[in-house]
Amino acid sequence: MELDRVAGEDLILAGTEAVGVERETGAVALLAPSHLQLTPVETSSQLLRIEARELPEWALSGAGGSPVLSYRSLQAGWQLRLGVKRFEDAAVLQGSSIRSGSVRWWPMTVSK
Numbered sequence: 001m002e003l004d005r006v007a008g009e010d011l012i013l014a015g016t017e018a019v020g021v022e023r024e025t026g027a028v029a030l031l032a033p034s035h036l037q038l039t040p041v042e043t044s045s046q047l048l049r050i051e052a053r054e055l056p057e058w059a060l061s062g063a064g065g066s067p068v069l070s071y072r073s074l075q076a077g078w079q080l081r082l083g084v085k086r087f088e089d090a091a092v093l094q095g096s097s098i099r100s101g102s103v104r105w106w107p108m109t110v111s112k
Contacts, residue, residue: 007086010041011084017076024076028060037082038068046078047071 005050018024028047032038043049052060060067071080 001110009084010031013080013082014072015046015076015078016085021060024073026073027055028069028078028080029055029059030069030075031065032068035084035087037085038081039068039085039088041083042079042081043071044077044079046075047080 013028015026015028025051029052030038034077048071050070050072052071055067055070069082071078092097
């Protein structure tokens with residue numbers, strides 16, 4: 001999903017339902033690039049927030065990063081409303097650190 005397109009708006013995600021099954025559980029892992037912030041606005045009772053380390057391995061296979069939000073789905077029909085905020089890169093500043101008589105420089109990016 002192209003999260004950049006919905007930046008500044010709420011995004012509503014909904015779980016699918018398998019017809020004819022007795023019990024349906026799962027996991028939800030949400031990844032986002034560093035310039036986007038995902039914030040849960042409204043979470044249905046069918047979702048339980050968990051730590052990323054509690055996700056099953058299959059939920060992270062091929063993910064290419066660490067989830068910013070993780071949930072366990074307790075049953076089908078869940079909904080999750082997320083706020084999506086985009087950070088713009090500001091001017092690059094120079095910082096320095098004096099340690100043990102040497103000077104070290106590093107660039108810093110400030111988000112607004």
